Amino acid sequence: xxxxxxxxxxxxxxxxxxxxxxxxxxxxxxxxxxxxxxxxxxxxxxxxxxxxxxxxxxxxxxxxxxxxxxxxxxxxxxxxxxxxxxxxxxxxxxxxxxxxxxxxxxxxxxxxxxxxxxxxxxxxxxxxxxxxxxxxxxxxxxxxxxxxxxxxxxxxxxxxxxxxxxxxxxxxxxxxxxxxxxxxxxxxxxxxxxxxxxxxxxxxxxxxxxxxxxxxxxxxxxxxxxxxxxxxxxxxxxxxxxxxxxxxxxxxxxxxxxxxxxxxxxxxxxxxxxxxxxxxxxxxxxxxxxx
Numbered sequence: 107x108x109x110x111x112x113x114x115x116x117x118x119x120x121x122x123x124x125x126x127x128x129x130x131x132x133x134x135x136x137x138x139x140x141x142x143x144x145x146x147x148x149x150x151x152x153x154x155x156x157x158x159x160x161x162x163x164x165x166x167x168x169x170x171x172x173x174x175x176x177x178x179x180x181x182x183x184x185x186x187x188x189x190x191x192x193x194x195x196x197x198x199x200x201x202x203x204x205x206x207x208x209x210x211x212x213x214x215x216x217x218x219x220x221x222x223x224x225x226x227x228x229x230x231x232x233x234x235x236x237x238x239x240x241x242x243x244x245x246x247x248x249x250x251x252x253x254x255x256x257x258x259x260x261x262x263x264x265x266x267x268x269x270x271x272x273x274x275x276x277x278x279x280x281x282x283x284x285x286x287x288x289x290x291x292x293x294x295x296x297x298x299x300x301x302x303x304x305x306x307x308x309x310x311x312x313x314x315x316x317x318x319x320x321x322x323x324x325x326x327x328x329x330x331x332x333x334x335x336x337x338x339x340x341x342x343x344x345x346x347x348x349x350x351x352x353x354x355x356x357x358x359x360x361x362x363x364x365x366x367x368x369x370x371x372x373x374x375x376x377x378x379x380x381x382x383x384x385x386x387x388x389x390x391x392x393x394x395x396x397x
Contacts, residue, residue, distance in 0.1 A: 111393070112181065112182075113178055113181060113182065115386055115389045115390065115393075116177065116178070116180075116181030116182075116382070116386060117174055117175075117177040117178035117181050118174075118177075119382055119385045119386050119389060120173075120174075120176075120177030120180070120181070120374065120377055120378050120382045121170070121173055121174045121177050122385075123377045123381050123382055123385060124173050124177070124373055124374050124377045125170070127373045127377070128169060128170060128173055128370065128373060131169075131366065131369055131370065131373065132166045132169060135366055162293055162294075162296075164293040164294045165229060165293075165294050165295065165296050168225065168228065168229045168294045169229060169366070169370060171225065172225050172226075172229060172370060173370060173373070173374050175221050175222060175225060176222075176370075176371065176374040176375070176378075177374055177377075177378055177382070179218060179219070179222070179246075179250075180250070180374070180375070180378045180379075181378070182218065183218075183250045183254070183259070184254065184257055184258070184259045185250055185253045185254070185257070185378065185379065186253065186256055186257040186379070187379050187380065187382075187383040188379050188380060189383075190256075190257070190383070191256040191257075192256060192257075193255065193256055194255070194256065194257065194258060195255050195261070196259075196260040196261065197255075197260070197261045197262075198260060198261070198262045198263060198264070199263050200263070201263050201264055201267060202264060203264070204264070205264075211264075212264065212268050213268075215264070215265050215268035215269055215272065216268045216269070216271055216272035216275060217272060218269065218272060219243050219246075219247065219268075219269040219270070219272035219273045219276065220272045220273070220275050220276035220279065221276060222242075222243055222246070222272075222273055222276060223239055223240070223243055223272065223273035223274060223275060223276020223277040223278075223279070223280070224276040224277070224279050224280045224283075225276075226239050226242055226243075226277075226367070227239050227277060227280050227284075228280055228284075228291055228294050228295060229294055229295060229296065229367070230295070230296065230297050230366070230367050231295045231296065231297045231299045232297045232299070232364070233367070234299055236274065236277050239273060239274075239276075239277045240270060240273050240274050240277065242273070242367075243269060243270055243272070243273025243274075243276075244266070244269075244270045244273070246269075246371070247265065247266050247269035247270060247273075248266060249375075250265075250269075251265060251266055296366075297364065
């Protein structure tokens with residue numbers, strides 16, 4: 107019960123404080139995408155007529171879920187607020203030293219980062235490569251372990267390893283679900299897919315793009331609609347406007363969109379290390395006062 111309450115107060119208050127900033131970020135991204143369309147840089151004709159390359163509401167909802175996840179991870183790992191920093195190094199650099207005596211914590215650390223490995227490639231198509239997604243999980247875990255040098259928590263190499271492995275497992279889960287439900291997953295994604303040439307890229311990307319390109323040659327309008335369905339790019343035909351345009355749900359990637367993930371990380375981390383501890387303490391005092 108205390109664990110759930112701690113998560114609800116920490117992650118819930120962190121998300122509530124982040125909503126105005128994330129709302130501004132999403133509004134800016136939508137505005138930039140509309141401006142891109144108006145300048146003729148991203149426009150695609152579909153069977154229903156001209157369709158603008160805009161970000162769907164599913165993506166925005168996914169970004170808020172992503173922010174809640176980050177706030178929850180920072181809450182459970184005990185990252186201190188800036189005003190609470192005091193150097194108290196407790197470092198373990200020997201891997202797997204407690205694996206047999208306390209194996210539960212290893213699995214918990216893996217499970218903690220699995221949603222991160224799933225949501226990152228789901229929301230941002232340019233991260234649909236395992237080395238990119240796993241690197242993000244590794245760097246986020248490294249930041250947490252470094253911050254724990256200034257708190258009562260221990261900085262443990264095992265946490266870093268298990269968090270990174272959990273991110274990888276989450277990425278594998280994304281690949282499996284994306285293969286089964288490509289339309290549903292495509293509604294959440296935004297941006298351009300990774301360039302071909304990496305052995306770790308999403309396997310179906312090259313095959314689906316080749317298929318879409320072949321369909322465009324035979325029937326441009328039908329191919330554009332199919333490309334929108336599977337969230338592939340619709341390019342190379344007269345009916346599909348400029349080269350490099352995306353479908354309605356994804357759109358061409360603008361600089362703001364390109365850094366949306368990084369800005370989301372920065373917003374949540376700054377909120378959780380500045381304002382959230384103040385609101386969290388108020389909520390905890392209210393809870394104990396009501397009891």
